Amino acid sequence: MLLEKKNAVIYGAGGGVGSALAQAFAREGANVFLAGRTLSKLDAVAQAVSDVGGVAQTAQIDVLDEQAVEVFTDTVVKSAGRIDVCVNVANFADPGGLGKPLTDLSLESFANPVINYTRAYFLTTRAAARRMVAKRSGVILTLTAPLARVPIPAFGGLAPSWAVLEAISRSFAVELGPQGIRVVGIRSDAIPETAVVRNAYSSRASLLGLTREEIQAQTESLTLLRRLPTLTEVTNMAVFLASDQASAMTATFANLSCGSLIE
Template sequence: MLLKNQIALITGSGRGIGRAIAQLFAKQGAAVFLASRTEKELAAVVQEISEGGGRAEYATADLAQEAACVHVVAAARERFGRIDILVNNAGHYGPVVPIEEYALAEFDRVIAVHLRAAFLLSKLVLAEMYARGSGVILNISSLSAKAAYSWGSAYAAAKAGMLGLTRVTAAEAARKGVRVNAICPGPVRETRMSKELGADLAKRLGISAEQQLAGFLNGLLQGRAQTAEEIARAALFLCSEQSSAIVGQSINVDGGVAFY
């Protein structure tokens, strides 16, 4: 088992990529602490993991709020004693509108739930990791951080900011035993966010959802979307000792779109 006896805090883990990461990490020996806004989804994931012989707990939280970030970290420590791995995955896309129509409150919320939460949670766990001389932080960024797409300014800015945060945190943490990296997923069709985004884009473009999807996938070298399981396997690699010399990197798991 690649994560035997590790404790992982995974945000946005009630569904989609976060759920897949939580399930895979648990299968690989980690005790996982889950956090998102929807208790029903979290409880279902914890039940799935528990029935499979894994260890999992959860706390509901809106991580756009500083107090919620503090609460989640405290709850994870109370239940499992420490945090060895932090996966910053929580987020949502926000409105599909051009910059001139983007409401400031909406922009601030997207930045808060992606970038600000990743900063706050990293800040809250780093002292413990430094004292122990070990730890891993993984930020789930996006292809949107590296490739420009219309009508998603806040999401792109937040995800690009997470890459900057990844590099600076890695630079500060590397010689203290803590590795920090990021993943940039491409489209994951099974997630609610991708489905809703595809429908919104199709409506704005005046085409069918099927046409929108086909056009987007045609831009990927593999010509297909990625799966949550594929993202989870990359996360497992970056959070395990198999990637012990990888620091400050952003790994594209995008089917071949961005090349940097």
């Protein structure tokens, strides 16, 4: 198993991606610590982890609350001894900012995802890194999208949000590398299996007079593979990046865009 005896913290664990990551990590032998805003969703994920033979603990945490993040991180270390992997997939997409040109957005709609993604990622990464330094090892992982690199209209503040996360990741990577800590990420195109993507497609469809299926088909047609990534593909890559098999990788984002982004 690639993550045997590893301790993995997952923020945003109650969502579609977070839940899939928790189960994938657990199948590979990791103990998972699930943090999120809705305890009932976290408990459901914990049960799914248990069903695949894993061990999970849950905590209702607001990742925008600095003190709450620090206390939670200390609790994990006291319980498990160390943090080996920290993943933040908390979602802060502003539905009011999707499907509209920037000129029609309020400052609040544009700024909300930029401010919230930046704050959440910085707080959770800093908290984990401070504890990882003591062990001189650890992996910090995040998820962005091709929007961080490719201009696509009508996505509000999401593009700059993800571009900022990638820049912060590189900054952490250069500072933490000498301490044995890797900072990596996945740049995935839309994952249609998730509720977030389905809702985003529905919002764009209603504004453009199309169906959700037509929006998805348009997106798929822009990729070289003529399809979009699956949750399994994303979680498989996350497991690899978090494992020792990727021990030479840091300050980089794996391209899981199915060819919508060519690098």
